Amino acid sequence: MTTTLLFDIDGTLMDTEEVMVKSLQATLEEQKNLTLPTHDLDFILGIPGKKALEKFSSSESEIAFLHECWVKNVERFLDYAEIFPGIRELLFELKKMAIPLGVVTSKTNQSMKTEFEPYGLSDYFTTVVTASHTEKHKPNPDPINLALELSGAKKAQAIYIGDSIYDMQSAHAAGIDFALAKWGAKENTEFAQSDIILAEPNDLLKYIER
Structure with a gap:
């Protein structure tokens, strides 16, 4: 039972897939000058944001900064949720x-x-x-x-x-x-x-x- x-x-x-992917794409472009296609970011779905960001930085301080930026960008794309x-x-x-x-x-x-x-x-x-x-x-x-x-x-x-x-x-x-x-x-x-x-x-x- x-x-x-x-x-x-x-x-x-x-x-929320579009929300999370689009907001990370924006973050990486703004902060790392990286332009990545959607399919390259599928791996982020289902894991904590800071864990996902480890693919783009080995610096704890930079990961924390990128995460803050990502969280702010999520709010820009919430209409997709x-x-x-x-x-x-x-x-x-x-x-x-x-x-x-x-x-x-x-x-x-x-x-x-x-x-x-x-x-x-x-x-x-x-x-x-x-x-x-x-x-x-x-x-x-x-x-x-x-x-x-x-x-x-x-x-x-x-x-x-x-x-x-x-x-x-x-x-x-x-x-x-x-x-x-x-x-x-x-x-x-x-x-x-x-x-x-x-x-x-x-x-x-x-x-x-x-």
Whole structure:
């Protein structure tokens, strides 16, 4: 029986790919004079911003500076963000069923305030773990383990829903099932290791005992 559902945000609850990629492209062009095509930045999706920036600098101080610039640029492109179709309806149904919901995200606390809270989904979640809460991040299991600890959920009764390989690796390292959100995921043969594959948000209801 599933008693707790943990969700990733970017690529799972919200379509923010253009926001993140365009804002990083702008940052790298402004600060590093680098012009990179979109496909060269796909690797940033699903990992903390500072970790992604390690590809462009080995200096901690420069990475911190670039991250600040990136965060500011994200706000310029937020009009590209949207909640995936069917997500609001799914969360509403899960709330009616009294299923405890949590978020485990690579966003920081600061990013949550500007990039998630304005969209009106926060009230659905009783447990929130961000990149600000753990030293290690996905694909490490620490973020999911913390969410399980905070929610009191048993591993055998929890599912993590995400769209990236990092999400799947984190879930499996934590010892819980992973459900692939195909609507936000990019094709990858490694997703054959997913425990559940969801074509659309409403499919998740099939795995909840009513």
